[in-house]
Amino acid sequence: MKATQTIDPQRDELEAQLVGVNAKTAPYPAARSWSGGRKRVVGKGPYESYCYHVMSRTCGGEVFFDEVEKEALKRLMWRLADFCGVKLVTYCLMGNHFHLLVEVPRRDAWLERFSGSEGEEKLLEHLSILYSKTYVGLLRQDLSELRRMGMENRVQEKLKAIKKRFCDLSIFVKEVKERFSRWFNKRQGRKGTLWMDRFKSVMVESGGEALRTMAAYIDLNPVRANLVEDPKDYRWCGYAEALSGSRRAQRGLCKAVAKPVDGWKTHDAGDAYRSLLFASGIEVRDAQNENIARPGISVEKAREVLAEKGKLSPAELIRLRVRYFSDGLVLGSKEFVESVFQENRSLFGPKRKDGARHLNECEGELFSLRRLRVRAVE
Incomplete structure (x- = not known):
């Protein structure tokens, strides 16, 4: 049934405002190279995939998104993740910024699905995630015409250009942001960046303490911003979506707590993640225990939730929101961080002998590629 035929007026109104986001489009410009700015460390080693915490903020933090705009950003984010071949472990869309925890597989391994005699047809079918039937049909005609003229090399160039957009963190985030920007500016009647x-x-690091900690940090953002007392009540985060029954969100959080991909209920992944959130999100008080220095979940509420899930082992308590989660460049075990440093050795000065820097602000054996000397905790 089409959205315009529903009997829910509020839902109809929402869908009407999201027409531009839901619509499939014509070709999108290829991502341009970037010659300056912050270092971008990407996985180049033997792992099947690498995970990244991605953050972006509106200009000056002064543009704020309403509920419809957050919904639009969420839909674009999921659709482009499907198209680009990346997986969302979790996410949180705030009023003026967003956090994504993204798993990016090795491109050569992911592209195996398009190999063999039927590979090209599967690739063209994959384009329908993002593009209209009209565009895909025109592309088929174009490829057929090039082959009729004996220009197979041009055909392969076009197919190669399409494949370059897959399994690339920068292209994925760039397309999400630019597509959303065009829709948002049109909706608000604004121009500019x-x-x-x-x-x-x-x-x-794709597993263990680092991934659990980062996932919890992201889903706890609305709690620490005093928007809700329980992350399940904030609609635009991965945890709330998982509780609503979304299998795609549940599968991401199953990875975060090292459970089977469909173990949200069968392997108690949902209970384990909730315990992690309430153990990790406890508020921080001053030395006199009188005032809240860092908003979060009350000790009483955390104890209540953990007691209700008594069959689970409480996650390690990481009470502070630390800058390493947004500025650390790489986060994980000492061995993992050191291996990434060696893979990206050319990005660092000749005096740098090793990569791993222990996080003194956190409990546990977490290491970062960057030591923050000023305001490590904030």
């Missing part, structure tokens, strides 16, 4: 600078990214 929407996002402030280039997005930030921190590489996170």
